[in-house]
Amino acid sequence: MKLFLDTANLDEITRVAEWGLLDGVTTNPSLISKEGGSFETIIRKICEMVPGAVSAEVLAPDYEGMLNEGRVYAGWAPNVYVKLPMTLEGLRACRTLSDEGISVNITLVFSANQALLAAKAGAAFVSPFIGRLDDCGEDGMKLIEEIMQIYDAYGFDTEVLVASVRHPRHVTDAAKLGADICTMPFSVFEKLAKHPLTDIGLQKFMEDWSKSR
Numbered sequence: 235m236k237l238f239l240d241t242a243n244l245d246e247i248t249r250v251a252e253w254g255l256l257d258g259v260t261t262n263p264s265l266i267s268k269e270g271g272s273f274e275t276i277i278r279k280i281c282e283m284v285p286g287a288v289s290a291e292v293l294a295p296d297y298e299g300m301l302n303e304g305r306v307y308a309g310w311a312p313n314v315y316v317k318l319p320m321t322l323e324g325l326r327a328c329r330t331l332s333d334e335g336i337s338v339n340i341t342l343v344f345s346a347n348q349a350l351l352a353a354k355a356g357a358a359f360v361s362p363f364i365g366r367l368d369d370c371g372e373d374g375m376k377l378i379e380e381i382m383q384i385y386d387a388y389g390f391d392t393e394v395l396v397a398s399v400r401h402p403r404h405v406t407d408a409a410k411l412g413a414d415i416c417t418m419p420f421s422v423f424e425k426l427a428k429h430p431l432t433d434i435g436l437q438k439f440m441e442d443w444s445k446s447r
């Protein structure tokens with residue numbers, strides 16, 4: 235499973251890239267708005283730092299506007315993935331941009347039928363938001379299971395990008411289901427490496443060693 239960071243913060247991206255574990259980055263307008271600098275500058279910089287896919291979301295609500303923005307973003311770097319919302323206009327723009335060779339990530343996906351349409355529209359990635367489903371009392375991981383089943387049944391190439399991840403258990407469960415990608419905030423990424431028994435064990439090894447010297 236590929237591991238992506240869900241952030242537009244360059245310091246966080248630098249840290250995870252240094253660990254050698256970063257496969258890509260997802261951004262959205264909320265994440266970009268927290269950082270200083272222009273949208274273009276931020277996306278170009280992230281694309282230089284990360285060899286993998288970097289998602290940049292359009293702001294236009296209509297087909298023509300999405301095409302215009304998507305084509306501009308795709309010209310910024312070869313690893314830009316144009317993020318389009320899961321609307322009928324977004325699906326239409328997805329088909330056009332995908333046919334032009336531009337990689338598209340369909341975002342704000344909350345049902346299996348939406349994921350089916352995204353695949354049929356030629357999306358490179360589909361982004362189901364599992365944490366937001368959990369937040370309103372639904373089972374986000376059940377949606378991943380359904381999408382994986384449908385994509386496997388028909389051999390769709392669209393990669394399942396598990397988004398809106400809240401904690402490490404989400405990552406484990408997504409990996410067990412064979413999801414292609416998991417994107418997560420820095421705080422969750424860091425927690426993947428941690429276990430209290432590792433810390434306690436390491437401390438004990440060091441104490442025992444220093445006692446014997």
Ligand code: E4P
Binds near residue numbers: 260261363365398417
């Ligand atoms: C994914 O591409 C989205 O940016 C993200 O995962 C949304 O997560 P949130 O529900 O924590 O805002």
